Amino acid sequence: MADHASKKILIVDDEPEMRIAITEALKREGHQTEAAENGADALLRLEGEVFDLVISDVKMPKMSGQELLREIKEQWPHTQVIMMTAYGTIDNAVESMKQGAFDYLLKPFSIEILAGTVNRAFLSEPEPASAPAPETPTPKPKSGTAGEMITQNKTMLEMVKFVENIAYSKSTVLISGETGTGKEMVARYIHQCSPRADQPFLAVNCAALPEGLLESELFGHEKGAFTGAIAKKEGKFELAHKGTLLLDEVTEMTPPLQAKLLRVLQEHEIDKVGGREPIPIDVRVIATTNREPKQLIDEGKFREDLYYRLNVIPVKLPPLRERMEDLPILADHFLKKHSRENGKNISSIAPETLALLNKYQWRGNVRELENIIERSVLMCPGDTIEPAHLFMEDSVAAEATGNNNALGSFRGTIYQMERELIFKTLEETGNNKTKAAEILGISIRTLRNKLNEYKEKES
Numbered sequence: 167m168a169d170h171a172s173k174k175i176l177i178v179d180d181e182p183e184m185r186i187a188i189t190e191a192l193k194r195e196g197h198q199t200e201a202a203e204n205g206a207d208a209l210l211r212l213e214g215e216v217f218d219l220v221i222s223d224v225k226m227p228k229m230s231g232q233e234l235l236r237e238i239k240e241q242w243p244h245t246q247v248i249m250m251t252a253y254g255t256i257d258n259a260v261e262s263m264k265q266g267a268f269d270y271l272l273k274p275f276s277i278e279i280l281a282g283t284v285n286r287a288f289l290s291e292p293e294p295a296s297a298p299a300p301e302t303p304t305p306k307p308k309s310g311t312a313g314e315m316i317t318q319n320k321t322m323l324e325m326v327k328f329v330e331n332i333a334y335s336k337s338t339v340l341i342s343g344e345t346g347t348g349k350e351m352v353a354r355y356i357h358q359c360s361p362r363a364d365q366p367f368l369a370v371n372c373a374a375l376p377e378g379l380l381e382s383e384l385f386g387h388e389k390g391a392f393t394g395a396i397a398k399k400e401g402k403f404e405l406a407h408k409g410t411l412l413l414d415e416v417t418e419m420t421p422p423l424q425a426k427l428l429r430v431l432q433e434h435e436i437d438k439v440g441g442r443e444p445i446p447i448d449v450r451v452i453a454t455t456n457r458e459p460k461q462l463i464d465e466g467k468f469r470e471d472l473y474y475r476l477n478v479i480p481v482k483l484p485p486l487r488e489r490m491e492d493l494p495i496l497a498d499h500f501l502k503k504h505s506r507e508n509g510k511n512i513s514s515i516a517p518e519t520l521a522l523l524n525k526y527q528w529r530g531n532v533r534e535l536e537n538i539i540e541r542s543v544l545m546c547p548g549d550t551i552e553p554a555h556l557f558m559e560d561s562v563a564a565e566a567t568g569n570n571n572a573l574g575s576f577r578g579t580i581y582q583m584e585r586e587l588i589f590k591t592l593e594e595t596g597n598n599k600t601k602a603a604e605i606l607g608i609s610i611r612t613l614r615n616k617l618n619e620y621k622e623k624e625s
């Protein structure tokens with residue numbers, strides 16, 4: 167950006183391609199740059215002239231980026247430092263933040279993200295390295311709720327470790343995964359592990375509201391901003407100040423709102439509807455999607471620049487059918503939970519029941535499993551869940567035998583079948599119409615019309 171044109175940046179990386187790429191990108195942004203290929207070289211240059219910012223790789227031969235950071239913070243406390251890291255060494259980068267680094271960039275990163283982070287660094291005062299304790303262990307959430315995230319799947323365990331490490335950072339996280347895979351649960355966990363744990367965690371479902379309402383829900387509005395705005399309203403961004411805001415199904419936002427959100431993420435301030443002055447905000451944004459963002463970008467439905475802003479830290483949750491080793495422990499967890507909640511004393515799931523569950527496709531993932539276990543708890547008179555207690559016995563059995571008809575042996579008119587299928591899908595999705603429509607392959611409007619039709623016919 168032109169107003170930071172006089173800033174001087176030192177780029178430190180042992181890979182020549184990286185040095186050249188970053189140098190080129192920052193020059194194009196109007197910055198003055200120099201490059202060093204290792205820590206010792208960097209220190210020599212720092213002794214010779216004043217740099218406003220150092221961008222350094224973490225992993226370099228001889229002197230690591232972290233050692234360089236320590237030197238810089240000791241000798242030139244007014245020089246900002248941004249670390250660069252690959253997925254595998256992110257622990258070190260996160261650790262660096264505690265030692266006074268401004269932020270870190272996760273490789274590979276776009277020029278946009280590089281430029282954005284650099285500009286933010288120039289807008290903020292360098293922080294001194296925090297008090298001794300660089301050995302502080304990864305924070306665990308206060309209430310021990312990682313314990314509620316049940317998994318023994320390798321990918322999921324790595325994911326948990328990963329989000330514990332990035333919880334410190336303020337960077338935006340994009341969690342993707344099919345419906346019911348635990349995206350919101352992971353978002354809450356990140357918040358609990360973060361220094362923001364004592365501040366609010368708020369969620370907005372971007373698919374649930376029409377554009378105008380969503381806009382004032384997010385950004386708030388002034389009194390009289392539009393017809394019906396009888397009182398001033400604080401938006402979720404303001405209410406989540408210093409905390410975390412979860413933007414659920416972010417890909418469902420309309421293009422004008424996508425543009426507004428992009429601005430908020432870039433400028434760290436919001437424009438209230440009908441407001442005069444932008445309001446500065448400090449909110450960590452976590453977004454979720456159960457769609458394939460890349461595909462939506464290709465279709466022109468989702469802004470690519472917004473995608474890169476949101477996807478600074480990507481987290482992908484595998485569907486349940488790709489981690490079936492989790493099924494028995496999840497089923498057992500939900501069995502105990504619902505047995506307790508319903509004052510029942512059910513202690514186990516019969517092997518035949520588990521065998522059936524193991525063959526099911528789980529389009530509604532963990533949520534669907536929980537719903538089925540909950541219902542079977544209600545149906546079970548004894549202490550063991552038998553196949554007969556699976557409310558969905560027919561459909562589970564049908565799928566298990568390769569007859570992929572969710573209604574199994576259902577007999578009836580097409581109307582009845584369709585009605586049954588719609589209600590079953592709504593149950594699977596916890597009454598989430600957007601999800602249900604998606605699973606059923608119909609538009610949400612069609613779904614609403616059908617539900618109204620049933621209501622009329624049956625009243």
Ligand SMILES: Nc1ncnc2c1ncn2[C@@H]1O[C@H](COP(=O)(O)OP(=O)(O)OP(=O)(O)O)[C@@H](O)[C@H]1O
Nearest residue numbers: 314315316344345346347348349350351456532533
């Ligand atoms: N690993 C897990 N261990 C225990 N419970 C889980 C796990 N994953 C998901 N759940 C439970 O399953 C339900 C669905 O999870 P969550 O709401 O986080 O899913 P989601 O991905 O946000 O779904 P959607 O896309 O439909 O919004 C919740 O009740 C959650 O507590």
Ligand SMILES: [Mg+2]
Nearest residue numbers: 349350414454
């Ligand atoms: Mg969710």
